[in-house]
Amino acid sequence: MADLIQQIVNGKLIWENIIEPTDKSIDYLSKKHKFHHLDLEDCLSKRQRPKIDEYEKYLFIVLQFPYFSKSKNCIKTDDIKIFIGPTYVITVHSGNRILGEIFEKTKRRNKMKVKYMGQTSGYLLYNILDDMFSESFKVYEDIAGRIEDIEEDVFDIKDTRDMLKDILSLKKDIITYKRIIIPERTIVAQLEHKNKKFLPETLEVYFDDVVDKVEKLHLLLGTSWEVVSSLHETNESIVSHNTNNIIKVLTTISVVMMPLTFITGFYGMNIVGLPAAEHPLAFAIILGILVTIVVSMIVFFKLKKWI
Numbered sequence: 001m002a003d004l005i006q007q008i009v010n011g012k013l014i015w016e017n018i019i020e021p022t023d024k025s026i027d028y029l030s031k032k033h034k035f036h037h038l039d040l041e042d043c044l045s046k047r048q049r050p051k052i053d054e055y056e057k058y059l060f061i062v063l064q065f066p067y068f069s070k071s072k073n074c075i076k077t078d079d080i081k082i083f084i085g086p087t088y089v090i091t092v093h094s095g096n097r098i099l100g101e102i103f104e105k106t107k108r109r110n111k112m113k114v115k116y117m118g119q120t121s122g123y124l125l126y127n128i129l130d131d132m133f134s135e136s137f138k139v140y141e142d143i144a145g146r147i148e149d150i151e152e153d154v155f156d157i158k159d160t161r162d163m164l165k166d167i168l169s170l171k172k173d174i175i176t177y178k179r180i181i182i183p184e185r186t187i188v189a190q191l192e193h194k195n196k197k198f199l200p201e202t203l204e205v206y207f208d209d210v211v212d213k214v215e216k217l218h219l220l221l222g223t224s225w226e227v228v229s230s231l232h233e234t235n236e237s238i239v240s241h242n243t244n245n246i247i248k249v250l251t252t253i254s255v256v257m258m259p260l261t262f263i264t265g266f267y268g269m270n271i272v273g274l275p276a277a278e279h280p281l282a283f284a285i286i287l288g289i290l291v292t293i294v295v296s297m298i299v300f301f302k303l304k305k306w307i
Contacts, residue, residue: 008107010117014088017103021092043081043092050183052190058085064180066139075173089124098135126206133213146170154235163235170228178221185214259293
């Protein structure tokens, strides 16, 4: 089982970390800790809603955390399942990078081991959640940076690109992030009021700090959504304005060409008796008329401020 389960022991406290759970590792948990079979089934499920199940001897917690997928170029969700009892914390996940780094640092650095695992299982849980939500801010910072880039591009007069695709991609990531963080607020807040054998009252102030981080993330995402929505509207207005300008130019050209087309078509008829058709200066006369019409129409449009 050593290749399936990583373990850190400090005194009586044990942190077991299971990556990519299999039937064998779940069977191990069932025999060693006698967890409820429904919780063990949830550990094998790739996607679960955030929740807390409370039992006499342990708590089972499902949380979700965002991460940026470079291959998909968007924000994705990682599920992390946590069992917490009086002397142990067990984390089950599909290879979450941040949680893996926290575990490895705690395992290798004695100072971190003492800090994270020198008290109770509840205090270890607090440290894990605190670090995980702190890392979630980095995902938000990526969103904030993209918002600034799009804002610069949208208001760049020289850049006439349509930013709709970038804006919609950003909106999708914010929606994904909000879908993750909204239920987390309730779950983390509930931790303060659960079984005091695992989460004593002395830890309430610590979990309050985690709740504050979740609330801050939620507020920041709400503000970002409003900013991106405003940028979306601004982009649509700019695109519409540019389209109107193009239509205005094309319409002006069409209107100017209409009388010219009529006159050239009129004199292009192969019939006798057209006005001034036999005059020696017929070409110069017709050309003068055409130029006069063009100049007159352009001056008229300018006076009306249509162009």
